[in-house]
Amino acid sequence: MPLLMSFRRWWAVIFFAILTLPTIGLVAPDLPAPLRTVAAPESRWWEDAARRLDPYINNVFGFRGAVLTAHRSYVRFIGDTQGDLALKGENGSLFLKDEHALEQSLGQLVRPEAVTSIVALAERMNAYMKAHGGRFVVLIPPNGHTTNFENLPAYARRLKVSPTEYDLVAEKMKAAGITFVDMRPILAEAKKTGPVHWRYDTHWNQRGQLLGFNAAMAAAGRPDLEVKPEDALGPPEPRLTGDLLRATGAPVPNPPDVMFPPKGPMVAPKDPKLIPGIFKPVPDNDPFQPYAIDTGHAGPRIMVIGDSFSQGSWRGLGVSQASAYAWMHHRYCRFEMGAVERFKPDILIYAPTERAMPCKGTPAE
Structure with missing residues (x-):
């Protein structure tokens, strides 16, 4: 047997x-x-x-x-409830653990295809704007892990290597002749006099938002459209909330975060005059509703293709400086190109945050 x-x-x-x-x-x-x-x-x-x-x-x-x-x-x-959504860093700081943002900021995750795809998209958009007499700018708001690197846990800081995806994108954008804004040195310099990114939230604070908008205007060749901080930001005050605090259910830390209440040109208009026919309808439950606003005063036509880093925070700034201002989500490179053609911007800004740089699916044509 x-x-x-x-x-x-x-x-x-x-x-x-x-x-x-x-x-x-x-x-x-x-x-x-x-x-x-x-x-x-x-x-x-x-x-x-x-x-x-x-x-x-x-x-x-x-x-x-x-x-x-x-x-x-x-x-x-x-x-x-995904209580481990946030990584706890130094001094109680919180960092997003999702979307591989930590690995990306540390250079532990580098996807050549992601770099190639966003540069190829930028080249097409740059060619389109040049053909229509406009200016095209790419601006990447850094992850909180990048901006507040010193607050990451010690083991994570030791794992930092170069180049990161941001490094490669910056290098290849410039080599391709794309006007590119590297926000990292701008924010690093500004941090010497105050915070630019919240410690308990995935987003930059009002100082960072204003720095980003002004850098985009300067890169587009319109430094006259920059907004002075004293005109747009109130004195610092405590901020008792944050998306990472809400996601984890953590109590408000001590000390709390710091915010700079927007004022003047940074305050979004309450009843804007919307321009119809620019965007195709999106579902009512979509958190990224596009908009196009006729401001009623002189200025260039400015359009931003971005995400939550610019959706609301740049609305007042754009409306204050443009004759018409529009915003729509990048959809990871799958935004509707027809909206750009219908709006006819003089300045087009592509501004996905660092962790949202990689294209998904077929880019806009």
């Missing part, structure tokens, strides 16, 4: 294959995963393996990216 009957041999093969999967996963291609917080086992790990070795194993098992992605999908499916 054979040791293994024929029908059992296949089960043996399958069982053996399953046992080898973790080993294969150590070298096989994997999905992107959160940073490994333990890069090596502690010294003399064999003396207390449960304490000294387990953290390392939990960081390096095979197919780690696929397993963690599946787990995240599962907890979202069952309605978990």
